[in-house]
Amino acid sequence: MYGTREQLCRMLSEQYPAETPLNLIIWSPVDIQALAEGMEYVVSEQDTRTILERIDEIPEEQQLESGVSACAVMVLINQVKEIGQEVPxxxxxxxxxxxxxxxxxxxxxxxxxxxxxxxxxxxxxxxxxxxxxxxxx
Known part of the structure; x- marks a missing residue:
């Protein structure tokens, strides 16, 4: 799921009853920026949003099977940075x-x-x- 905290809470409450136990793993813009800095990249706010949107596009079966690891996010960061380096x-x-x-x-x-x-x-x-x-x- 991708969205603001408010949107995500609404989606969760629509999909799961309040008493349903869940495990929620969160990737925030700060997490993305920290990981990118470790890769010696500077990511813009737009890059961060694009990466978060792409995390949401990972098929649910793949997310359930292997989660959304730092390695998976690093691949997305590389993809976004490669696209961003193209100059018209x-x-x-x-x-x-x-x-x-x-x-x-x-x-x-x-x-x-x-x-x-x-x-x-x-x-x-x-x-x-x-x-x-x-x-x-």
């Missing part, structure tokens, strides 16, 4: 264009004054050309 191509292209334009000013200023273009500018422009080639793949 459009964003990279925009950043490349902005960086190129900033370097072009330095390149053109050097050429206009009949000075050699600084090596650092040429290296950065070459790096950006490599990134553009990778983005086209």
């Amino acid at each position: 191509v459009e964003l990279l292209e925009t950043l490349l264009t902005t960086a190129e334009q900033a370097l072009w000013r330095r390149e053109w200023a050097a050429r206009d004054d009949n000075h050699p273009v600084p090596d650092s500018v040429m290296r950065r422009l070459a790096d950006m050309a490599k990134v553009r080639a990778l983005l086209k793949r």
Whole structure:
């Protein structure tokens, strides 16, 4: 079950009579963050919610068989962090264009004054050309 404490209490009271003995294992945002820190990850509030939602998606048979262990949660943290590391191509292209334009000013200023273009500018422009080639793949 996933939800706020209030929602979970309501769901539990709907599914089980008040006198039913239960064993309740809880994964809270603090627990997720602590486990992620141990893995040397920083998780955002949204990452934490996504991980909690994914815990809820683990099939009930699997939960009953093996529980929701720290190892299972670590796998979910890795999955969420891998997804979160993807950067949209459009964003990279925009950043490349902005960086190129900033370097072009330095390149053109050097050429206009009949000075050699600084090596650092040429290296950065070459790096950006490599990134553009990778983005086209």
